[in-house]
Amino acid sequence: MSNQRAYAEVKTPSSDAGDMAVGTMAGLLSEEQFRRMLCRERKRSERSRKHLLLMLIDSKGMKQRKGDMALMGKIMGVLNKTIRETDLAGWFEAGSVLGVIFTELGGTDVSAAVKIIESKVTLGLQSTFKPGQLSNFQLSFYAFPDGWEGDGHGRPVDAALYPDLFEVEKRKKLSLLIKRVMDFGGSTAALIILSPVFLVLAALIKLTSKGPVFFRQERVGQYGVPFVFLKFRSMNVSTDSTIHKEYVRNFIAGKAGNSVVEGNVKIVYKITNDPRVTWIGKIMRRTSLDELPQFLNVLMGSMSLVGPRPPIPYEIEAYDIWHRRRLLESKPGITGLWQVHGRSRTTFDEMVRLDLQYSRTWSPLLDLKILLQTPRAVFSGDGAY
Numbered sequence: 001m002s003n004q005r006a007y008a009e010v011k012t013p014s015s016d017a018g019d020m021a022v023g024t025m026a027g028l029l030s031e032e033q034f035r036r037m038l039c040r041e042r043k044r045s046e047r048s049r050k051h052l053l054l055m056l057i058d059s060k061g062m063k064q065r066k067g068d069m070a071l072m073g074k075i076m077g078v079l080n081k082t083i084r085e086t087d088l089a090g091w092f093e094a095g096s097v098l099g100v101i102f103t104e105l106g107g108t109d110v111s112a113a114v115k116i117i118e119s120k121v122t123l124g125l126q127s128t129f130k131p132g133q134l135s136n137f138q139l140s141f142y143a144f145p146d147g148w149e150g151d152g153h154g155r156p157v158d159a160a161l162y163p164d165l166f167e168v169e170k171r172k173k174l175s176l177l178i179k180r181v182m183d184f185g186g187s188t189a190a191l192i193i194l195s196p197v198f199l200v201l202a203a204l205i206k207l208t209s210k211g212p213v214f215f216r217q218e219r220v221g222q223y224g225v226p227f228v229f230l231k232f233r234s235m236n237v238s239t240d241s242t243i244h245k246e247y248v249r250n251f252i253a254g255k256a257g258n259s260v261v262e263g264n265v266k267i268v269y270k271i272t273n274d275p276r277v278t279w280i281g282k283i284m285r286r287t288s289l290d291e292l293p294q295f296l297n298v299l300m301g302s303m304s305l306v307g308p309r310p311p312i313p314y315e316i317e318a319y320d321i322w323h324r325r326r327l328l329e330s331k332p333g334i335t336g337l338w339q340v341h342g343r344s345r346t347t348f349d350e351m352v353r354l355d356l357q358y359s360r361t362w363s364p365l366l367d368l369k370i371l372l373q374t375p376r377a378v379f380s381g382d383g384a385y
Contacts, residue, residue: 028076029090034099037088039164041101042144046321051110051143053102054160055117056092058138072098078124082117092160110143117141145321157223157328165328178364179304186305186371187298194292201232201289204280211237214293219310222331227302229310230293234281243276245314252318252348288378294334306367307333308355326352329359340373 029037038054045052057075075098079089083100092099105113121139142158159166169176191198202213211233219229277285284290297303303310310332316324337354338346346354358366 027089028098029088031091031094034088034090034092034101035163035167037090038099038101038161041088041103042161044103045144046325048104049321051105051113051145053105053110053113053117054142054144055100055102055121056138056140056142056160057098058140059096059098074128075125078121078128081124082120114141114143145324162328175364179367180301182364182367183298183301183304187295190292190295191299194295197289198292201280201284201292205233205278208280209233209236209278215290218313219332220313220316220327221302221310223328226313227297227310230296232284232290232293234278234284234290235276236278241314248312248315249318252315252323254347254349291334298334302332304331304333306336306358306370307331308336308358309333309338323348323352326355326359329356330362335370335374335377337370340370340377 028034041052057079059072059075072095076089079098079100083089083102086103088101088103090099091097102113102117118139118141140160142160144161205211205213213233215231215233215235217229217231218226221227281290294303298305307330308326311319311327316327337358338351341354
């Protein structure tokens with residue numbers, strides 16, 4: 001959730017006000033400290049399920065006065081009268097953007113909280129500055145968690161709430177470039193080498209059931225950005241998704257049915273003996289041949305060779321807050337740690353933990369190791385349905 005308001009122009013305060021501002025600003029967290037605290041409070045919110053609210057006051061519109069500490073000091077004086085002792089204030093961008101993290105909102109309606117805080121801050125600014133002085137300022141609100149409710153589509157995440165993720169991207173720029181080169185080269189080679197297999201499977205699909213060769217489905221990619229996901233069609237056309245939707249929700253909640261094999265609990269992510277699947281579809285699923293068209297997704301950049309599996313929008317409706325991190329920290333992939341560690345024979349929480357482990361320890365070398373282990377997992381058929 002983000003809410004933005006523009007304010008009127010503020011004249012440069014006097015030098016006396018500038019001296020006062022130094023003391024007023026002394027308690028502010030530095031940019032590095034503030035962003036680190038934002039990351040920590042966001043993770044705390046995941047565990048506690050209590051909302052937090054980030055408010056930013058952006059002065060970058062005042063080009064000639066950017067970084068004017070006296071001006072920002074007067075604004076901070078207003079904030080000191082508004083925020084609680086438990087709230088955190090600091091530089092979101094040093095010298096130009098002030099931030100406040102309102103923590104522990106609990107069950108408070110976020111929209112109502114935004115209106116209350118915005119009203120107090122606005123009144124404070126109006127009482128501090130003369131009418132007509134305020135301009136080129138922008139007040140923005142970002143709530144966490146937010147943007148993933150409803151039909152599960154969500155929207156691209158607000159970068160303001162996840163500065164740590166984008167900072168990691170900057171630090172690993174070269175590694176990410178290597179990953180993209182591997183994705184492009186690997187998917188291109190796979191499409192060329194496997195083109196005869198594509199032709200045979202396409203013919204079998206058309207000969208054994210009515211409908212298109214490819215199954216197209218909207219999936220959710222990194223940062224909540226949707227994309228069209230490709231597979232070879234393994235089911236009859238016009239099949240109802242209710243069976244899978246209900247099963248996935250139960251599985252994520254830990255309520256899916258288990259079957260006992262050799263005294264060990266076997267937990268299956270996919271529905272076994274699904275009546276909607278065609279006979280050639282069963283073979284493709286067992287051998288993962290239905291996944292081959294995803295090399296086109298990799299070539300186009302919406303997926304990677306290695307990464308978390310992209311969910312269907314309705315799956316996200318059943319996600320716990322911490323589950324969503326698997327969509328934020330890595331681009332979705334064809335294979336990953338989950339696939340080479342038992343595939344469907346894991347709980348959903350275990351799958352998410354493997355995805356997060358991959359994100360934390362990712363490197364081009366790890367991708368190469370997973371790619372080398374994938375053929376063994378595919379040919380064994382372990383956990384595939």
